[in-house]
Amino acid sequence: MSAAPFLSVRGLGVHYRDGRRRVAALHDVDFDLALGGRLALVGESGSGKSTLALAIAGLLPENASITGTISFPSLGAAPRPGRDLGVVFQDPGGSLNPVLSIGDQIAEIVVVHRGVSWRAARSIAAELLDRVRIPQAQARLHGFPHEFSGGQRQRIAMAAALAGEPRLLIADEPTSALDTVVQRELVLLLDELVRERGLTLLFVTHDIALASELADEVAVLLGGRMVEHGPIGSVFAAPAHAYTRALLETRLDLDTPLSARLLESDGQTFTVRRPSEMSNG
Amino acid sequence: MKILRAMILTGEGAAGLGVLTCLVLAALTAPLFFPGDPLAIVGPPLVSPFSDTAYPLGTDRLGRSVTVELIYGARTTLLVAITSAATALGIGALVGTLAGFFGGIVDEVLMRITEAFQTIPAFLLSLAFISVTGPAIPTIVLAIALGAWPQPARIARAEVLSLRERDFVAAARVVGMHPLEIAVREILLNALTPVVSLAAVIVAAAVLIEAALSFLGLGDPNRVTWGSMIAEGRTVLRGAPFLSIVPGLALVVTVLAVHLTGRGFVAAIGARRIEA
Amino acid sequence: MDRAPVLEVSDLRKSFTHRGRTTIALRGVHLAIGHRETLALAGPSGSGKTTLARCILRLIDPDTGGLRFNGIDLAALRGAQLRAVRPRIQMVFQDPMAAFNPRATVARIVEDPLRVHDLVPRAERRAAVRDLLARVSLPVDIADRRPHEISGGQRQRVAIARAIATRPDLIVLDEPVSSLDVSVRAQILNLLMDLQAETGVAYLLISHDLAVVRAVARRVAVMDAGRIVESGEASQVLAAPQSPATLAMVQAVPRLKTVA
DSSP: OOSOOSEEEEEEEEEEEETTEEEEEEEEEEEEEOTTOEEEEEOOTTSSHHHHHHHHHTOOOTTEEEEEEEEOTTTSSOOOBTTTEEEEOSSTTTTSOTTSOHHHHHHHHHHHHHOOOHHHHHHHHHHHHHHTTOTTHHHHTTOOGGGSOHHHHHHHHHHHHHTTOOSEEEEESTTTTSOHHHHHHHHHHHHHHHHHHTOEEEEEESOHHHHHHHOSEEEEEETTEEEEEEEHHHHHHSOSSHHHHHHHHHOOOTTSOOOSSOOEEOTTTOOEEOOOTTSOO | OHHHHHHHHSHHHHHHHHHHHHHHHHHHHHHHHSOSOTTSOOSOTTOOTTSBTTBTTOBOTTSOBHHHHHHHHHHHHHHHHHHHHHHHHHHHHHHHHHHHHHOHHHHHHHHHHHHHHHHSOHHHHHHHHHHHHOOOHHHHHHHHHHHHTHHHHHHHHHHHHHHHTSHHHHHHHHHTOOHHHIIIIIIIHHHHHHHHHTHHHHHHHHHHHHHHHHHTTOSOTTSOOHHHHHHHHHTTTTTOTHHHHHHHHHHHHHHHHHHHHHHHHHHHHHHHHHHO | OOSOOSEEEEEEEEEEEETTEEEEEEEEEEEEEOTTOEEEEEOOTTSSHHHHHHHHTTSSOOSEEEEEETTEEGGGOOHHHHHHHGGGEEEEOSOTTTTSOTTOOHHHHHHHHHHHTTOSOHHHHHHHHHHHHHHTTOOGGGGGSOGGGSOHHHHHHHHHHHHHTTOOSEEEEESTTTTSOHHHHHHHHHHHHHHHHHHOOEEEEEOSOHHHHHHHOSEEEEEETTEEEEEEEHHHHHHSOOSHHHHHHHHHSOOOOOOO
């Protein structure tokens, strides 16, 4: 591939200062993401996946210190939040201002980043809401976030993230707080939006099946390090790291062979075993 | 306690606690270093401060040592401020918890009473109460508490209303705990944290109200307080302003120290929440 | 099933009125759970699963309908009589952090049911707590820690220890593994199945995760809009869903693609 990557991360480390202690959240992370690529960051709590996504979005808290580099070769300068990248967070509505109408919030983003008039911005906002399938978008412009369901709020958040016409969309566990049926709708919508706008997508999830449906590349994080990275099909067909293998072998889905006890993986060695009945798990 | 340690780590908490500790120590050891009646005449009147080592802060119109009066005044001030704040917090926390926990008619009645007290300015309420009962330490404490209890009551009630819906309260019910035990052990003790951060504000206000009451001559006449010292100094304000300024400064420093301690407490609690 | 059902729910109805608007949460629910059985309750959010669980636990009162537990009319009990039955029905909550008094230690959390119902003399309580912690594979020194100092998986084990302390006949498991890391889920589910095999306790498992339902429950009841729309053997219902609600849920489960 001779084209420069859209996103290039080299030797990235992140530490949080907590009183006198330094807590390391990420060590030595290296990877590239091509324009139009879709990368899933998979891991469990404490793996550093959210930290990595937030670092790329430029949203780390004040007590965090970064080593290494995050560069966007094609942008030439540091990415402008809202304009070059959009972010969708886990908590539906947590990213929406509760005292402003959704129309105002989205229109404001459009006005600031696309420099159009408020009137034009409002009609763009209505179009966006319609695109994310909020019914009666024009009328609902005046609605407030608390009047919508969790799934709808997340769709509004997506509209807001895309309002500035960014090139990169970062989604941090966007569906974890929603039930399965609503999650499916959201994932399909995300897939459509990314495809039709040619966006580059970086999303964080703990669900490897979800990752395989939405992404074409996957990076597995464990204890702040990237232990595996590659095209999602090959990584899941033939994982290199024991942790990835354990994740795959112990996962539960509707086709898992039924048995009296489930497969467990050891927290240190990631060896997978099935405890016998009547043994304490 | 971990909270204490965390408080000291914040600059504000350390400064506040430091000053308050000195104050408390001075107040407690007053009879040791300065035995006898603080209102006894010890020297010539109106000696300037820092001019005579026998009277480091000078003497007042009647020749009483300002230093001695100041330290004994600290005793009264701290006693009244802390007791009245504790009383206000106690009444407020109880009323607020009962209102929040039982809801319905109990809540309505208690809240109307709370509002009634809140609509009257605290100082006027204290003034009116003292005028009727006469000035003495216990009545002064009560007078100040009467004006201060509605605020902790509201905060306690708000906390209880939110805690009532939490899963761990439901868990306590599922375990089969008696409602009274749930009210005290699960809810009340957890509701206290924001109420306690109010303590600093109430103590500071109590210090000032007590000083104001004394200034107006409604304090306990047998005790020297900073307010009474300021009142005494009023008549010679032109010639010997230090008589009012010194106790005034003491008030400023105390109230500041209480506020800083309060802020240190709030910061320490907040920091622990993030840590968790 | 040759024993009488542990729990029998018949035509349970519940509605909520808020500011003049009435929402019907339960429209006549029927179900039964037997000894040593796991019945899963699945359904989209808003279907009434949580309301049903809260009615069964008598955290809220149903409007009408039958609620029989071990033959007793559970809906009719009040006050001290209700508290006397509580040791027989316990619950494990979804978010273990929220389910504990933030100021309590693990020892106190696990000891509470023993103390409240006076099941163990005071002198023996410390030992009883130790036994319970060991039963859920927790190290003994965890007893003096507080909930925020231990991991999510450990917290859920503490919640399970508290739930089994009184040797209940029925435990309501409300999304017991949804807030846990994927790698920890299997251990917790295996623990629950071990406990069931040992003690014969019945479980009402509430879960929106159909894979968990299929792995752990023998029977499943699918709820939609306050009613049970489908029920039967879990593996069968999920393999060949009949109702639209079940079908939507089954189709919504993400599937792992291993081909690039």
